[in-house]
Amino acid sequence: MNHSGEILILTGPPGSGKTTAAQALAREPGSSKVHLHSDDFWHFIKNGAIQPYLPEAHDQNTIVVDVLAQAAEGYASGGYFVIVDGIVGPWFLAPFKKIAVAVHYVVLRPPLDVAIRRCQERGGNTLTDPAPITELHKQFSSLGQFERHALSIDAHVPEDVLGAISKAVESGAYRLTQ
Numbered sequence: 720m721n722h723s724g725e726i727l728i729l730t731g732p733p734g735s736g737k738t739t740a741a742q743a744l745a746r747e748p749g750s751s752k753v754h755l756h757s758d759d760f761w762h763f764i765k766n767g768a769i770q771p772y773l774p775e776a777h778d779q780n781t782i783v784v785d786v787l788a789q790a791a792e793g794y795a796s797g798g799y800f801v802i803v804d805g806i807v808g809p810w811f812l813a814p815f816k817k818i819a820v821a822v823h824y825v826v827l828r829p830p831l832d833v834a835i836r837r838c839q840e841r842g843g844n845t846l847t848d849p850a851p852i853t854e855l856h857k858q859f860s861s862l863g864q865f866e867r868h869a870l871s872i873d874a875h876v877p878e879d880v881l882g883a884i885s886k887a888v889e890s891g892a893y894r895l896t897q
Contacts, residue, residue, distance in 0.1 A: 722800040723750040724820050726791045727888055730807040731827035732856040733846050734834030736872065736880055740827070741804035743881050753794040757805025760787050771806070772851045780811070788814035795820045808858055809865045815895060822895045823888050826869045827880065831856050868893050 727744070729737050738756060745754040760783050761771050769776040771783075784807065791801045795818070807815075815822050829837075834856055839847045846852060862869055870887060872880050887893045 721749040722821075722823075722888060723798050724795050724800070725823065726795050726801045726803060726815070726818065726820060727823045727825065727884075728803045728807050728812075728815060729825050729827070729884065730805060730859075731829070732834050732859045733806070733852050734837035735827035735829045736837070736877065737804045737827060739877060740880055740884055741802045743877065744802050744884065747885075750800045751798065753799045753801045755787065755791055755794075755801060755803045757783075757787055757803060757807065760790075760805075772846075772855060784811045785814045788818065791815070792818045792820065806855060809862060812865075812895065823893045824865065824868045824895050825884055825887050825893050826859055826862060826865070827872050827884075828859060828869045829872050 729741050729744075731737055741754050741756070745752045761768065764779070764783075769779050771780050787803065787805075787807075791803050794801045812824070815824075831853060835849050835852050838845065838852050841847075859869075870880075870883050872883070
């Protein structure tokens with residue numbers, strides 16, 4: 720995959736395989752790549768952080784996404800293919816739409832039971848509570864004008880998901896319009 724100077728936002732609910740796919744894409748031959756794991760940008764807040772899935776986190780989340788978009792644009796302007804992996808719903812796209820480089824937006828959409836199971840199997844300090852996972856899954860289940868950006872990943876075989884993402888980017892059909 721050779722998309723120097725472009726950005727791919729790889730998103731979907733928790734447990735959709737965003738990070739697994741982003742890491743695999745970043746290792747593929749072709750252009751130089753940067754993987755920006757958006758969770759890291761929330762974890763940079765050390766004091767006063769609010770869980771990003773809570774309604775009262777709106778202002779915090781807006782700032783974090785603005786910083787994430789600026790970082791992605793900086794790397795893309797330097798000639799890197801930037802893979803932004805995280806929960807970036809349509810409600811967070813405004814700063815990415817302002818970027819002067821091509822931005823692809825791919826939403827991975829697994830079945831809810833698969834998403835919950837994957838989150839609970841991960842372990843560590845990750846989201847495992849079915850309630851917020853279900854709520855986030857609902858938010859990605861009907862995307863309105865962005866529905867064409869959704870990739871159903873019912874089979875959830877990593878190689879198939881990676882192939883579908885690559886095909887989506889190559890097609891140009893998942894680019895955000897200015």
